[in-house]
Amino acid sequence: MSQTASIKDVATHAQVAVGTVSNVLNYPDRVSQRTKERVLKSIAELGFVRNDAARQLRAGQSRTIGLIVLDVGNPFFSSVARAAEDAATTLGSVVLVGDSGQDASREAHYMDLFQEQRVQGLLISPVGDVGQRIDTLRERGVPTVLVDELADTERCSSVSVDDEEGGYLAAKHLLDIGRRRLAFVGTPSIRQVASRLKGAQRAVGEVSDASIEVLDSEGQTVLTGRKVGNSLVERSPEERPEAVFCSNDLLALGVMQSLTMLRTVRIPEDIALIGYDDIDFAISAVVPLSSIRQPTEALGRTAIELLAEEQESGGTKHRSVVFTPELVVRQSTAGADS
Amino acid sequence: MSQTASIKDVATHAQVAVGTVSNVLNYPDRVSQRTKERVLKSIAELGFVRNDAARQLRAGQSRTIGLIVLDVGNPFFSSVARAAEDAATTLGSVVLVGDSGQDASREAHYMDLFQEQRVQGLLISPVGDVGQRIDTLRERGVPTVLVDELADTERCSSVSVDDEEGGYLAAKHLLDIGRRRLAFVGTPSIRQVASRLKGAQRAVGEVSDASIEVLDSEGQTVLTGRKVGNSLVERSPEERPEAVFCSNDLLALGVMQSLTMLRTVRIPEDIALIGYDDIDFAISAVVPLSSIRQPTEALGRTAIELLAEEQESGGTKHRSVVFTPELVVRQSTAGADS
DNA sequence: CGTAACAAATGAAACGATTCAAAGACGAGT
DNA sequence: ACTCGTCTTTGAATCGTTTCATTTGTTACG
Incomplete structure (x- = not known):
């Protein structure tokens, strides 16, 4: 046997x-x-x-939902993924997770793969311009829900968080504690990051003598953050920004590592630092990190719900759910005047 | 169309x-x-x-490898998973990740699921006693590789790290910096944790006036760590341990949060703290966390290699690879005498 | 012109499940 | 005894590939 x-x-x-x-x-x-x-x-x-393959073949559809994220190592995404998995389980489906690593070709690879698997639907946090491909998928009966990115409602559903608002909140907070020369660290080629930057710039625009400098981190990890941090340390004190807003907590933690390693720069006295996502580790950082909290569980759960709605409507009705982020103040931006 | x-x-x-x-x-x-x-x-x-289902049906096998981990939110496992995925990709396979959440029934659920999918093989970091099921799988031609757990070589292959040695290293280090009353935080019902504890106890046994107390954390997350930390804070100073060894970094960071929140306990002066895994966030903790580093990439990569060997040999030859962990000293255990 | 040798294309069978129209079994009612 | 209705069981057809024994087509050579 x-x-x-x-x-x-x-x-x-x-x-x-x-x-x-x-x-x-x-x-x-x-x-x-x-x-x-x-x-x-x-x-x-x-x-x-x-034999599930035979079952699927006959059924013409799988009980599988594809999820493509930018980085599974990022607690923000692993949290979203987990919530999505739990929600899917109650519907009797399974979630396959693909990690695009912010690489358009890997993203395409997973889209192909999921298509071959005849997934019920696709949740994706896109890197490249996937509008075209999503249209194709919809035509073929594979509903798609954008995750962490606002969709054109004509096209598909989406769950997202108002990134511009988040960026605004972060920069406003830095300005509120008296900082004027800000720096933004991130990769603006990613749309979420660009939106956060835009919001930050709006906040800066509201204050006459404030400015914001953009530092492209070429990556969104602790490691790339450390590189940016090093470049900041090398600057002369006058040239350093008074506050840094990182497009995610990983970057912020990396920057923090560099700044605290060399004892010359103090957080928040010399440079105030704020991240984005409010991952579990933010609170336990060297200097507990201020951040913008996103409702990850709600994102994952809602993504699955919207996918179910898409399926029921045969991919005709789309809906976009936008959550509002929340400012979490910790020591890394404790008011200089306090 | x-x-x-x-x-x-x-x-x-x-x-x-x-x-x-x-x-x-x-x-x-x-x-x-x-x-x-x-x-x-x-x-x-x-x-x-x-249509992949039809392909598989005809082929009788999928190009899929199942991986069951204890917690994808834990950077240790997400790192292993990533390495495994990369290695699998070069072999033209895909890795499906299942999260057992340290729950035997969820583990069983994923094993069933993967069996229905006719996975090429299974990588598993087991919760319950899976020996029986692994035998069954092998009979059915599904090779299994234990991950992060030493296997009986008669039965299947495994990649692991010498947990007892790691535990010994950690406790020895705490003793070396002069601490005598140690505490171990973790869930000894998990085998890896039990081994780390055993190693720690061996180290303690080598020092006449040293002792180690075991605190069951009932979980391995930041949250459960915080609970244990709170219970430590509530103790009178004489009753508190001089050093705490947590069975993973998440727990350690949770403990650290509690201890530093209330300013009454200083790290490392009052309590030295060491974790396990050396996740990326350990270095950027409030007090940079000492830890025991495990070679996660090597674990993931080797797991896939061993699986390939199993497949080639038709599941007859088994091999166990054991890596050696490494002590990483940071400020959370900086010598009190230094 | 015949045919051997090789290349290219064919199409039926098989994989393992689900579906569904049809057949079978059984009892109740007349 | 016959019919009707209900409940169970049957087994062929189907899903979309891959495989492989055959057939068809082409070229080269005696």
């Missing part, structure tokens, strides 16, 4: 027709008690396990 | 036989240049995408 038994083997062993075995599995009420017992016994004896 | 085109549709459109289309896809050399072009053109025009 080194090979897996098929439904046919079970049927033979239990001396019934294959249809009956299938019924035991899918519509137990249709089968008489006696036969059911006999079939179940055979299933146990042969160690029969359904 | 709202429905997905099948290989048959392509064949009709290109005016060839289905077998030819299949050959274009799988054995391009067998097909003449002219037909190939015609078929490829049809594929593009119809937007044909292979």
